[in-house]
Amino acid sequence: MIFDKEIDFYTKIAPELNSMLTAGGHDEIRVPWFVYSCMQPLNVLIFLEDLRARGLRCMTDIKDRMKHVKSVMQEVARLHALSYVLQARLPERDLTDKYLSLKKDWLNKGGEEKQMYTSMMAGNYDNTIVMPRKIGGYEKVAKWIEKNTQNCLDIMQNQITRVPPFEVLCHGDCRNNSMLFRYNDDSIPAEVMLLENQISRVASPGTDLTYFLFTSVSSDVRKPNLDPFLACYYSTFSSFIQAG
Known part of the structure; x- marks a missing residue:
């Protein structure tokens, strides 16, 4: 899904935005030149220019x-x-x-995929809780993170x-x-x-x-x-x- 989104951005969205810019005499948006992509199962490739x-x-x-x-x-x-x-x-x-x-958005996933993402994010939250407590003076932040570990995807979904x-x-x-x-x-x-x-x-x-x-x-x-x-x-x- 995320590769599909990225290919769409470089091949469809960016060119249309750039056509508006060049028509108005402005520089194009700053994104790499798209070279090639392959979306076959187990063979997902995206080639962009070497920006160096x-x-x-x-x-x-x-x-x-x-x-x-x-x-x-x-x-x-x-x-x-x-x-x-x-x-x-x-x-x-x-x-x-x-x-x-x-x-398409990974935050819109349900069922097993949502549970997988929740577990992944919860692990990040566990690591994050350590930081405010180590710094000191942020106990309220640590408690909020602790309380919302299992609701993190719902909170992010609400924000977007x-x-x-x-x-x-x-x-x-x-x-x-x-x-x-x-x-x-x-x-x-x-x-x-x-x-x-x-x-x-x-x-x-x-x-x-x-x-x-x-x-x-x-x-x-x-x-x-x-x-x-x-x-x-x-x-x-x-x-x-x-x-x-």
Whole structure:
């Protein structure tokens, strides 16, 4: 399912978003070039370009954390805004009806699969409980995690439930492990590329923003700069909505 979603993104969704961008004189969204895929049983393959040739690499020692975060906020805003414009151009049809893979979501699974995912997530929760107790001062957090270990999938499902009109195409796994950066000569990020579009879905833009800001930005950077980060996102989002 997740490979099917990723192939759909590179072969159907990204090209349509890019056609809107190039028609308006903008740069394409920053995703790898798709080369080849095979979806035969026990032989699932996806080939993308080697991004090292473009100078893209994992996040290095952060020299300017503000610019890292802002570059991500701008790229996520472009993805969200373009999908919003695309939906506006399809008033009688939902994006998930045009791109059927968006209807598929591992959180929608039931029966044995849901139980498997719950067990997998519960194991992660058990490890997570250790952290707030070790740090100290977060006993309430630890108790909440303990209480909701078996409800984790239901809580996540509730968080991504579509609530019109706050609906855009979300990356779904918006964290620093799903991104590559290209740096200039001063080691400042000049470009960011979002990867691993395997769990993209239509949901509130807040799901991507919250996920990124609370998994990939340390509190000493996030707390005093939350308003500038959101203003950066909103500025890019609104400019592309108006252009579209």
